[in-house]
Amino acid sequence: MITKKRIIILSILAATCFALASTRPAERYFEIAKNLDIFATLFKEVNALYVDEINPNKLVRTGIDAMLTSLDPYTNYIPEDEVEDFRTINTGQYGGIGAITREIGNKTIVTMLMEGYGAQRGGLKIGDEVVKIDDVELSKLSREESGQLMKGQVGTPVSLTVKRMGADKLIRLEFKREKIKLNNVPYYGMVGKDIGYIQLTDFTPDAAKEVRNALIILKDQGAKAAILDLRGNPGGLLIEAVNITNLFLPKGKLVVSTKGKIPENNLNYETLNAPVDTEIPVGVLINRGSASASEIVAGTLQDYDRGVIIGEKSYGKGLVQVSRPLSYNSQLKVTTAKYYTPTGRCIQVLDYTHRREDGSVGSIPDSLKKSFKTATGRTVFDGGGIDPDIKTEAHEAHVLTQVLFEKGFIFDFAAQYTFKHAEAVDPKTFTLSDEEYQQFVVWMKDKNYSYKSYLEYELQQFTEEAHKEKYYTDLKPQLEQIQARIADSKKNELNLYKDEIKMLLEEEIASHYHLEKGGIEAGFKYDDDIRKATELLHNTAQYKKLLNLQ
Known part of the structure; x- marks a missing residue:
């Protein structure tokens, strides 16, 4: 086993040896050979003598990653079990059914369907909770393991058992994996x-x-x-x-x-x-x-x-x-x-x-x-x-907005909204009314979305420094007053950050009806960059002046 690992190490290091400082060829190759031998013998001795059992794969990977990180963040080692994901990133292709899932709470939820692929054609819906893949319960798998089950060789069958909003029983859907090509232009x-x-x-x-x-x-x-x-x-x-x-x-x-x-x-x-x-x-x-x-x-x-x-x-x-x-x-x-x-x-x-x-x-x-x-x-x-x-x-989204998105509350409300409103909206003109937004505020009352704002982090650090510098006793009344005001403001935070939360809700609702294109179109009315671009492109004189074309 040690011999095999040594071969792997030598091969990988040989592939990156040109990162060594350039010297005369004979000296350079001597330095390469010397350092490769030092590394291999060091690894052998550590593996044999270290007080606790070590994982050779993990130890070598740590060494390789540290070595390459010392060069730049973009020089990376991709082991065999990660090559498929690497290819997907570089080619935009993989074998699957065209469904995008996300972990929300302890559930695996379908959050998007790729237009024209098997998931959409076969009846899967946004908002479905995937309970089983090929009779394997997802609750017993990690996120990575469930993702690997969904993907596979083109032409192979795969079944999904899902729980759907409004349905009394679990639904089993059959698919055949096909080549999925992620669009560069969505x-x-x-x-x-x-x-x-x-x-x-x-x-x-x-x-x-x-x-x-x-x-x-x-x-x-x-x-x-x-x-x-x-x-x-x-x-x-x-x-x-x-x-x-x-x-x-x-x-x-x-x-x-x-x-x-x-x-x-x-x-x-x-x-x-x-x-x-x-x-x-x-x-x-x-x-x-x-x-x-x-x-x-x-x-x-x-x-x-x-x-x-x-x-x-x-x-x-x-x-x-x-x-x-x-x-x-x-x-x-x-x-x-x-x-x-x-x-x-x-x-x-x-x-x-x-x-x-x-x-x-x-x-x-x-x-x-x-x-x-x-x-x-x-x-x-x-x-x-x-x-x-x-x-x-x-425009950075407030921490509250990020938390609502990450914990799935934006998605869940959108799923319930589209379930109750069967008629699709026009994404370019759709807006939530004030009454509908207040329904969201009421819906959130029993939800746990506690978070610490940037201001609270800063106040915590300031308080810690005040303790160290022996000023806390003198500053305690003011600090407690600030904490109280922050707590009071957070009681109305859903209305305080209404505009950005409402934007996300509208985009999510539109995407439930019209997939990815709907979410994109729903965001146009909030997009200052697009607005400025359209204003400029309508103003030929200003456009030419900016480019020195006049």
Whole structure:
């Protein structure tokens, strides 16, 4: 057993050995061999002599993860039992029935159905509680185990036994697993009479094809301008980012360059195809969750002044990863290069190359950031993500709202609402009346949703410091008065944060009737970024002025 483990360790470390400092070849290979041998003999001795029994797999995994984390957060080891999930993330495909479940309390609840797949066709409904999968009771399984039961080889049968609201008996439903493809574009449609909206959430295979099809359809429907929503998009395949920018840029334009230690990783990616439209005004929405391939698209369109970027500063991930196969069906995802937008800027915000003495990582200092000029002469900067042309403020949901969502109260009320109201609502115009919201407030009276607000955490820390500094006795009356006022305010908190709670309720109710598209459309009326984008795209003079096109 030790021999087999040693082989695994040597194989994995060999795959990452190029992370060692570069020296003359003979010295470098000696250092590699020496350190591999030290690691293997150390592992053998610890395994044999340590006072308690150890789990060799767990110990090696801890060592591998710590080693790779010292490089950057994106260089990861994927063992065999996690490879399938890794493939799903990268390809957007898996074998299943197209149902999304969530743990609410101690129950596994169907919270969304993917349109057109077996779960929807076979009669599963949002709000169903899954009691059994293939006669295996979910109450006896972990979340991970139940998830594995739902997925499986394409073409294999699977049965679900569910408890449904209003039904007297359990319902058994039969399905056949099929290839599920997660859409990169979960929604596209018109916002207003002449502006097309495309939401892009991933860059898995066919992302560019999906955006292209959406753009063509929206233009046929009369779109005179387009909004490309990249908010919360973590990125994915670089080539899909190249092909998406190609929809708006002519053939032969540089989109992105990559530069790494190995010459083979120094590449230029250009647009290769005819565009869909090089003239239509474009607004690109980004936020702090827009990363990697999202930033390539936003940064490239910004460099060519092809669209206005709206929202928050993006995440700032300017690193490229590739996956490499390892022994025993495991894989390595490793950072091989940095990428640069057409102006030559790398938007990487954290400097993993120059860690501090304590191992921590800092942002690229302002003194090292460089300025670059876009096609029309606008100034842009590297080293800190993509700066929007029009900045908007982020709206953080209050802790109460987050708790109501996480504990399932938003979902449960929406399920009861749709059960009582059979007629579907129009998601774009639907609003809960004040009377209906008060029904929610009354419904919540016997629910346990206790939480500690940020202010209460701060007050607790202040009180602890007051004790340490011997000021507590003097400050006690004021502290107790503040605590009392906070407690009094929390009695009316459901009305105090009515607007954001009501928004979530409306989105959830709309999604129960119209699936994912309904929830997206119900949120339009609350979306300040979309509102600002539509206002700008309707104002041709301001749009051109922002891009120096006049």
